[in-house]
Amino acid sequence: MISAGLPLARPLRLAKRREAAQLGLPTVALALMLTLIIAMRPAVFSYFGVTLLFKLTTPLVFASLAQMLVIMLGDIDLSNGSFVGLISCVVALYLKGAPLLAGSIIVGVILAYVGFGLLIYSRSLPSIIVTLGMSFIWLGTAIILLPAPGGSAPDWLVQFMSWRPPLLPLPIWFAIAAALAGHFALGRSSYGSVLRGAGANPRAVARAGWSLIGIRAAIYAAAAMLMTLAGATLTGLTTSGDPNVAPGYTLLSVGAVILGGGTFTGGIVSPVGTVIGALTLSLAGSLLSFLQVSPTWQSGAQGVILLLVLAGRVLVAERVS
């Protein structure tokens, strides 16, 4: 390792630079959008304005990090949005009156999610179709529990979500905490590199004596817990439950992961990038309402920004290498 240090230095530096380019572009896009918004409405540049602007990003940040873990394994999760919807229903229905029941349902759902994850692995099934089936299962369960939007979030949750912490607004604290936690857990810890290895080169990780089943179960469980956080924070914001509250999360979360520098080949993901990607995508929608463009073009703007940033990355990557 040490003797190979010199010849390795160049490719290592190159990889570092490429990583910086990957992170840089979504960051620049995010900063650009913020500047635009603030230039148009200076009032936004305040504690309260930023809170409003980023209010709905928190659930998407958690959902995107969950998607990132699954993509890290080389799979994809098309059930992300309906899982968040199911959790939102359980939280709104039971957490106030019967917290024990709510807890056990959530644990059961997480276990089911892990079970499906292991089924994908053990029978080497295409994750795209199994998670598609799972999305119907979560949606169905949510509709059985709560046929029409309703229920109410516990007061402490609503209060927590509207809490005003010192220095920075709550959504920003959440984003920073999630990005740092993800960065240190996956990028800086030794177990993190084993987890990434399980997606990039599962055979090598298995040869090194790790249980792939154990690793995959752990990652799927972590993803399910992140989606639970997404569902709970979303319910705290909307104060009621709705099975169809977040179908858009499925695809937006995939977009956030790729925007943040992740790839579908497995093993290559960036928690910090994913968080920035999620912020960028959810801000893209509100940017247009500040520009007073009709809501018609909001999803179109998300598409254009996604394409522009990814196109920029291709150009930069070519320049660097």
Place this chain on the structure above:
Amino acid sequence: MIRRRLRLVVPPWSYGFTVALAMWVATVAYSGIGSSGSILDTALAFGAFSVLAGTGQMLVIASGPGNIDLSIPSVLTLAAYMAMKVMHGSDGLVAVGLLAGLLVGAAAGALNFSAIAALRLPPIIATLASSFIFESLAVDLGGETRVEPPPALSAFAVWRIADVQVMPLAVMVLTVIAAIVLRRTIFGRQLLAAGQSEPAATLAGIDVWRVRLLAYVLCGAAAALTGVLLAAFTGGAALNMGSSYLLTSIAVVVLGGTSVSGGQANAVGIWGAALFFELMTTMLNTFRFQAGARFLLVGALIIAIVAIVPKPRTT
């Protein structure tokens, strides 16, 4: 060797047909023999739309690992609006409107592929991003209103000759054509070769990019045709008309025996999977299942079928 030969060979694509048949029998047994015809009619008509969208998706999925078109729902809606606007409720403009719709679909497919090729994006992301754009275009074009089809087109969508629906029959003909194209034509063989191994196909002199471009263009056109026919059948283009076809188009392709990793396709199997979906919905409705239970069972069955059915061989 001998054991393998003795084992009953059930092709993966036949599962859809078998399960669909079982569900039809169960529904008819419950609601009486008199309903058997109308149940099948409805399943065939709505199944035809899934098959049409699914056939396009199949070409894209077969063209190589990772290739998928998530923009089908928005292309379908956009093309339906475009066609209905051009037709403007007049029978004389049906052909022009259909052409306009198909052109929009083909252009959308070409745009999808150029984003994939030029920006080297994963298809799932490129088509996702473009679907957001097409969606906005559709909203801009149609607004919140429902744009109605000309009478002649609506009449075609429900046209019957000797009590046989013409539209599903026409889609069946298209399925047969797609199966022949895959098996017998140069494009079909090149598509599957490109899907199995890009380097090998390139070495064999195939222009892989041109083949994939054609697959995406055909997929866009198929989505557009689905949109126009669906608008004719349901009485107009509407904003949410495509939403269910995102998941359906993928599900019918995979359950129909096409490999997600590309290089292997089955056009006929899509019909089995589509009928399975339609008849299952009918069956669960007849048994008075609530919407939630229906979704749950559909999901469980999709997973069960994928887990049980032997995987299609890609060699």
